[in-house]
Amino acid sequence: MNAIIENIDVLLSGFLTTLGLSALAGFTSFFGGLILAGFAISNNPTLRKISMLYVALMQNIPAAAHLFFMIFILPVLGLKAPFFVLAIIGVTIYFSAYYCQAVRSGVNAIGRGQLEASRALGLKNMQTMRLVVLPQGLRNSVPPLINTTIALIKVTAIAGVFGVTELFGTMLQLINVNDSAVIALMLVTGIGYSLITIPAALAAAAVERKVAFNS
Amino acid sequence: MQATNSMISIKGVNKWYGSFHVLKDIDLEVAQGEVVVILGPSGSGKSTLCRTINRLEPINNGAISIDGQALPEESGPLSQLRSEVGMVFQQFNLFAHMTVLENVMFAPIQVRKQKPAAARARAIELLDRVGVGAQKDKLPSQLSGGQQQRVAIARALAMDPKVMLFDEPTSSLDPEMIKEVLDVIVELTKGGMTMVVVTHEMGFAQTAADRVVFMAEGEIVEVSTPEEFFNNCQTERAAEFLSKVL
Amino acid sequence: MMNVELYDRPGPLERRRIRLWTLVLAIPALAGVIWVVTTLREQGILDSEAWSILTDSEVIVSLLTGLLATLKVAGVTVVLSLVVGLLLALGRMSELRWLSLPTRVWVEALRGLPEILLVFLIYLGVPAVTGLNISTFWALVVGLVLYQSASMSEAFRAGFLALPKGQKEAAVALGVRGFKTLRFILLPQVIRQILPNLVSEMVRVTKASSLGFVIGYTELLLSGEQAIEYLGGQYAVPIFAGVALLYVIVCLLLSWVSRILSERLR
Numbered sequence A: 001m002n003a004i005i006e007n008i009d010v011l012l013s014g015f016l017t018t019l020g021l022s023a024l025a026g027f028t029s030f031f032g033g034l035i036l037a038g039f040a041i042s043n044n045p046t047l048r049k050i051s052m053l054y055v056a057l058m059q060n061i062p063a064a065a066h067l068f069f070m071i072f073i074l075p076v077l078g079l080k081a082p083f084f085v086l087a088i089i090g091v092t093i094y095f096s097a098y099y100c101q102a103v104r105s106g107v108n109a110i111g112r113g114q115l116e117a118s119r120a121l122g123l124k125n126m127q128t129m130r131l132v133v134l135p136q137g138l139r140n141s142v143p144p145l146i147n148t149t150i151a152l153i154k155v156t157a158i159a160g161v162f163g164v165t166e167l168f169g170t171m172l173q174l175i176n177v178n179d180s181a182v183i184a185l186m187l188v189t190g191i192g193y194s195l196i197t198i199p200a201a202l203a204a205a206a207v208e209r210k211v212a213f214n215s
Numbered sequence B: 001m002q003a004t005n006s007m008i009s010i011k012g013v014n015k016w017y018g019s020f021h022v023l024k025d026i027d028l029e030v031a032q033g034e035v036v037v038i039l040g041p042s043g044s045g046k047s048t049l050c051r052t053i054n055r056l057e058p059i060n061n062g063a064i065s066i067d068g069q070a071l072p073e074e075s076g077p078l079s080q081l082r083s084e085v086g087m088v089f090q091q092f093n094l095f096a097h098m099t100v101l102e103n104v105m106f107a108p109i110q111v112r113k114q115k116p117a118a119a120r121a122r123a124i125e126l127l128d129r130v131g132v133g134a135q136k137d138k139l140p141s142q143l144s145g146g147q148q149q150r151v152a153i154a155r156a157l158a159m160d161p162k163v164m165l166f167d168e169p170t171s172s173l174d175p176e177m178i179k180e181v182l183d184v185i186v187e188l189t190k191g192g193m194t195m196v197v198v199t200h201e202m203g204f205a206q207t208a209a210d211r212v213v214f215m216a217e218g219e220i221v222e223v224s225t226p227e228e229f230f231n232n233c234q235t236e237r238a239a240e241f242l243s244k245v246l
Numbered sequence C: 001m002m003n004v005e006l007y008d009r010p011g012p013l014e015r016r017r018i019r020l021w022t023l024v025l026a027i028p029a030l031a032g033v034i035w036v037v038t039t040l041r042e043q044g045i046l047d048s049e050a051w052s053i054l055t056d057s058e059v060i061v062s063l064l065t066g067l068l069a070t071l072k073v074a075g076v077t078v079v080l081s082l083v084v085g086l087l088l089a090l091g092r093m094s095e096l097r098w099l100s101l102p103t104r105v106w107v108e109a110l111r112g113l114p115e116i117l118l119v120f121l122i123y124l125g126v127p128a129v130t131g132l133n134i135s136t137f138w139a140l141v142v143g144l145v146l147y148q149s150a151s152m153s154e155a156f157r158a159g160f161l162a163l164p165k166g167q168k169e170a171a172v173a174l175g176v177r178g179f180k181t182l183r184f185i186l187l188p189q190v191i192r193q194i195l196p197n198l199v200s201e202m203v204r205v206t207k208a209s210s211l212g213f214v215i216g217y218t219e220l221l222l223s224g225e226q227a228i229e230y231l232g233g234q235y236a237v238p239i240f241a242g243v244a245l246l247y248v249i250v251c252l253l254l255s256w257v258s259r260i261l262s263e264r265l266r
């Protein structure tokens, strides 16, 4: 217990770093995912293939391997940057693929009848995309987008073993010097993550119930 | 030569799904103001034919033209042509993210560039005409099937189409709602609209059609007036079909 | 591919316009590729000598041994998670509140935690509390099972809820009770239903098993790291590429199996 009280400020700063890392990496990943999703739903077959190839490759390489590459291999190549920045890039390369899939699944869930109705009324391809596909598709995508973000927050913990002092990394450092408080430190860390992920999961479930259009 | 009053002209159309020949040498002319009802067993290609008329289904060969204009291959001019062809689907296909009123105003504003106020006034008029004016601010999912289909008809009419295509408009409705939708369609036939209607409602075909087209296995087997078709059909296949449905 | 056709089939003019756009976009893309390739070459990363390390039999053997360890962790984890997940699902669906409520809290809480925290909880926590040593293999497996079983219990529950209600009633009417209803009537159907789901969980677990790297269990990623350590930095990129490719191949194969299964079972 003492280990927690004495180090509450360090833990808090780790928690805030987790929040910051998640927010920044989440933002860049979401942005990357939107671009990939744009490729995936474009009418250009080459762009669609590029998007599919990217997702198939990057999604299937484990997060730990992505971070390993950024933090251990890039410096060997002479590229040096703070761990925090490298972690953001590594997470972004991985999670862009997941955000892309989240948007795609939302678009795929649109009934083909919606598209046919729009075409039959004389709307052009781009109008159908902008006025029918995107409003419904993005709305369908909200729950998977939240769930992807939850997964991203949990994955940022791996950056802790690669030298980023976010919540999990902070915990590891504290365990090193307080080996009698292992369980307490892990409990507090777990609570820290739950404080973010559980409300988000509840929100995703609530949105899912609300979003469902019945067709 | 094409008859001057031909509104829809289908000539030598063939279509395959892979190796499956869905439409076999289809020829059909629909005159201005004519109501053509397409009958036939399910799987005979009625929907496919109906959907080729506005190129929701592309064809492999043959030619289709509407009001003398061949169906364009490019999507720009195709959209232009489609805006003059109303279509009503079996599954209604109202836009799920828009209210009833927005559904009806949508294409006039986006495609015809009408002023919202004008589009709105016209939409309300049409919704009242099909008897769902009171529902205008609801979402489609809050309406019964019969109400949704009537909104879908109003949505198509809002574009002042030259032609209306109906693909089994009452087939997914509960029996008690079929009449309210058929009444709206019958009303339209009286207004001189050119219509192609795929349906299993024999009563409707008998009273409202100018001509009946009977399809089986991707072919047009028989074309005749309703009286002739229902009382004195020429082919065995038609007789067999009628014995099952009547 | 997309399931819905988002665009009308393009006409000849439009196809030409699309191809033109592809060419226009290809110019900067090509420039980018050339830049990357020259940079990599200047760094000596494209040396064929360095890449030929991937044909070295010792390297191949050590990476494949790593892959085998990865698959071993994944396989054991999935099987255990299946059993624990089923128990959790039954617990959560139980009519006994003292059973269903804690199970529910357990499942929700675990699903909100990072897997790496659970792996460390076992790896450091078990020795700290009990004084017993735990092997890295079991620390990894148990940590992953804690998370995966919670996640699979939700799949099981969805599977049970999707069963027609009549099934259970018919079983009761036939006099088949309790455990037998479950074992012979409900479970086979649920397993059948969620089988594709289970295979895609295998993909998740295969990737998650790379956490063995951080606790020192020599699976694929760690064996790659050890090879780089041993051979030297100039081999870092080729070896990493080999490791990444193995993950991609295994995961794509599993996803493919899952897709085939879900099509077959439909």
Ligand SMILES: Nc1ncnc2c1ncn2[C@@H]1O[C@H](COP(=O)(O)OP(=O)(O)O)[C@@H](O)[C@H]1O
Binding pocket: B017, B020, B022, B040, B041, B042, B043, B044, B045, B046, B047, B048, B049
């Ligand atoms: N997209 C498709 N791909 C392959 N076969 C199809 C497709 N759409 C329809 N068909 C087949 O074409 C035939 C005609 O279908 P359809 O025009 O819907 O018949 P109908 O409306 O007369 O019931 C059916 O046998 C159907 O299975």
Ligand SMILES: [Mg+2]
Binding pocket: B046, B047, B048, B168
């Ligand atoms: Mg049909």
